[in-house]
Amino acid sequence: MESLSLCKPNLEEFAQTLLALASQNKDILVVTGDSRGSGKLVPFGKTLPAQIVEIGIAEQNLVGISAGLASAGKKVFTVAPACFLTSRSLEQIKNDVAYSDNPVKLIGISAGVSYGALGSTHHSIHDYAVLRAIHNIDIVSPADNFETRKVIEAAVDHPRPIYIRMGKKPMYDLHTPDTRFEVGKAIVLSEGSDVTFLATGEPLSRAVMAAHLLEQEGLSVGVISMHSLCPFDEAAILRAAQHTKVMVSVEEHSVHGGLGSLIASLLMQNGFCPRLKIIGIPDEYTVTGSQKEIFCHYGIIPEGLAETARQTLNAKEN
Amino acid sequence: MDYHELAYKSIQYRRTILRIIKQANAGHTGGSLSCIDILNVLYNHVLNVTPSSFDDPNRDRYIQSKGHSVEALYTVLADRGFFPQEDLENLGRFQSHLIGHPTRKVRGIEQNTGALGHGLSLAVGTALAAKIDSKTYRVYTLLGDGELTEGSNWEAAMAASHYKLDNLIVIVDRNTLQITGRTEDVMSLEPLEDKFRAFGFAIQHVGGHDLPALVKVFEQIPFKPGKPNLVLAHTVKGKGVSFIEDKAHWHHHVPTDEEYRTAQAELDQAERKWQAKHGIVEPL
Numbered sequence: 001m002e003s004l005s006l007c008k009p010n011l012e013e014f015a016q017t018l019l020a021l022a023s024q025n026k027d028i029l030v031v032t033g034d035s036r037g038s039g040k041l042v043p044f045g046k047t048l049p050a051q052i053v054e055i056g057i058a059e060q061n062l063v064g065i066s067a068g069l070a071s072a073g074k075k076v077f078t079v080a081p082a083c084f085l086t087s088r089s090l091e092q093i094k095n096d097v098a099y100s101d102n103p104v105k106l107i108g109i110s111a112g113v114s115y116g117a118l119g120s121t122h123h124s125i126h127d128y129a130v131l132r133a134i135h136n137i138d139i140v141s142p143a144d145n146f147e148t149r150k151v152i153e154a155a156v157d158h159p160r161p162i163y164i165r166m167g168k169k170p171m172y173d174l175h176t177p178d179t180r181f182e183v184g185k186a187i188v189l190s191e192g193s194d195v196t197f198l199a200t201g202e203p204l205s206r207a208v209m210a211a212h213l214l215e216q217e218g219l220s221v222g223v224i225s226m227h228s229l230c231p232f233d234e235a236a237i238l239r240a241a242q243h244t245k246v247m248v249s250v251e252e253h254s255v256h257g258g259l260g261s262l263i264a265s266l267l268m269q270n271g272f273c274p275r276l277k278i279i280g281i282p283d284e285y286t287v288t289g290s291q292k293e294i295f296c297h298y299g300i301i302p303e304g305l306a307e308t309a310r311q312t313l314n315a316k317e318n
Numbered sequence: 319m320d321y322h323e324l325a326y327k328s329i330q331y332r333r334t335i336l337r338i339i340k341q342a343n344a345g346h347t348g349g350s351l352s353c354i355d356i357l358n359v360l361y362n363h364v365l366n367v368t369p370s371s372f373d374d375p376n377r378d379r380y381i382q383s384k385g386h387s388v389e390a391l392y393t394v395l396a397d398r399g400f401f402p403q404e405d406l407e408n409l410g411r412f413q414s415h416l417i418g419h420p421t422r423k424v425r426g427i428e429q430n431t432g433a434l435g436h437g438l439s440l441a442v443g444t445a446l447a448a449k450i451d452s453k454t455y456r457v458y459t460l461l462g463d464g465e466l467t468e469g470s471n472w473e474a475a476m477a478a479s480h481y482k483l484d485n486l487i488v489i490v491d492r493n494t495l496q497i498t499g500r501t502e503d504v505m506s507l508e509p510l511e512d513k514f515r516a517f518g519f520a521i522q523h524v525g526g527h528d529l530p531a532l533v534k535v536f537e538q539i540p541f542k543p544g545k546p547n548l549v550l551a552h553t554v555k556g557k558g559v560s561f562i563e564d565k566a567h568w569h570h571h572v573p574t575d576e577e578y579r580t581a582q583a584e585l586d587q588a589e590r591k592w593q594a595k596h597g598i599v600e601p602l
Contacts, residue, residue, distance in 0.1 A: 029450075053446065061439045061473035068443020071429065073375060074450070091433055092470075096440055100422060100430040 004172040011109055011166055013145040015040035017152045018077060022051050028075045029053055033062040039079040039109050059084045063092035067102040075156050082108025082124035082165050090130060097161045098136040105155045108165035112252030116290040125281045128229050129257025131163055138162040139229040140183055141201030144174045147227050150181035172205040184231030192222035195309045196240045199250035200226045200259045207250050209302035214309060226259055234266055241272045246312045248277045250305060255280040275312050319362050322596050324529045328358050329588050332558045334393045340578050342410035348555040348568040349387035352493045353460060356551055357394045359532040360458060369399045372426060378455050379444050381429050383437020384462035384491060385419040392416055400426030435468025437461060442474050445486040458487045464496030467505045479518025484540035487547045493555035497569045519548040526551030559584050
């Protein structure tokens with residue numbers, strides 16, 4: 001745990017990366033629905049005022065206009081809270097972006113349960129599930145500043161629509177600068193024969209910490225960053241399934257329709273039946289509290305994940 | 319193209335619309351006949367777009383928000399050479415690109431529409447891109463009056479005005495009918511002009527089947543510099559066939575064999591009247 005160093009929130013990394021890219025490319029536009037503050041885009045607006053388009057609080061129009069701009073050749077980064085972007089304007093995402101193949105880059109900010117005690121109206125624990133069911137939109141959930149920077153750089157010329165989601169809190173550095181990043185390709189941080197954690201997005205750091213706890217107990221533990229839910233790196237999961245006893249998926253999303261569901265479906269259809277635990281937000285009235293308290297309640301913390309892995313491993317051995 | 323030629327095309331377009339709907343045994347008869355004269359004028363007189371310039375970033379754009387009237391759009395695009403006329407025979411067939419709402423799989427179509435209340439936002443974004451890039455193309459979008467109850471239209475109308483999109487032309491096919499009945503009975507739209515004016519539009523009324531008037535109204539764009547343009551086109555749903563006109567149940571009714579023969583006979587008569595007046599048959 002001590003080996004991880006804290007870095008800035010992914011949102012800040014996103015905003016700084018985009019400002020640098022847009023300074024060199026006038027076709028890059030930020031389109032936002034009264035979210036430049038929460039999207040850390042105030043410096044972008046001040047530095048490149050001609051490259052930020054304000055739509056106001058009107059998510060349907062936000063996405064429809066973004067699709068129109070993209071159809072005319074602009075590199076459009078549409079920024080809004082993930083909870084509203086992927087529900088209020090879902091039909092615009094489905095039809096105007098994905099079906100019409102307008103390569104908008106949808107940036108869902110303050111995703112998952114980042115808004116904490118603001119409650120379920122502001123949580124987005126459905127977005128992977130709904131977007132996975134729509135053809136022609138890629139889904140990436142970066143875990144740290146490195147993955148954030150890489151996916152934003154890749155998004156500029158990405159040929160298809162893409163949804164990128166991130167939270168608000170400072171992250172830990174999880175990768176070295178020379179790590180290879182590609183949309184749709186998992187990053188294997190470590191391999192293990194007892195337990196493999198497969199995490200998407202910001203909970204990856206908790207999985208890394210959980211792995212450290214279990215390694216101190218003598219277990220062999222792997223960690224894989226499944227930053228892309230679409231395209232989904234099936235090969236990485238099938239490889240891991242061949243050499244690990246227990247798999248634990250971790251996501252800041254409903255346990256239905258997200259990473260865990262994808263893994264379970266993939267494994268079953270390929271003849272694997274390892275012991276799998278899906279850790280996320282259960283199907284219930286989400287407990288109230290800060291993001292940290294919600295994570296703690298649902299076991300999305302190093303100790304909780306380690307305990308889940310231990311119990312699952314022991315149950316299998318019994 | 320002069321008005322007489324446009325008028326002849328309108329008759330032939332109506333024949334084609336009825337024929338392809340009858341053949342596919344599906345389609346939106348009333349709305350396609352309602353907007354066909356508008357499309358005729360746009361594609362034969364107004365829009366700076368041809369099959370060869372369709373990939374030109376400077377082309378004019380047409381986005382049909384009332385996507386269900388796609389038979390009118392297919393008919394005009396085929397006539398203009400965006401795709402072969404014989405492709406029209408594939409309407410609604412298995413694995414055909416010519417489905418019941420516009421898709422970009424069909425050359426000439428800018429955006430996939432069909433869910434209502436989407437076209438105006440798409441058009442605003444496309445027009446805004448022209449302003450940002452200092453391009454001179456214009457963006458035309460056709461809205462049904464029934465779809466104006468979708469709130470997204472008014473979000474888009476606000477943005478069109480905010481960004482002073484005088485390169486955006488919104489055409490409302492005001493035939494006063496939607497699938498259930500009169501628009502005013504389903505959900506009152508009037509005073510429609512006042513609503514758009516309050517949202518910052520410059521407005522012109524026009525008879526939506528009056529070809530010279532349509533030509534003239536589009537020649538006046540921009541109606542007022544710095545304001546988005548609204549053409550309130552007063553139309554008759556099912557226009558051109560007496561027993562189809564102004565009847566809600568013809569929204570997506572497919573003519574029976576008898577109705578089809580009668581309808582084509584009425585269009586025969588319209589064509590004979592045109593020939594008597596102009597003395598020639600203009601090949602399409």
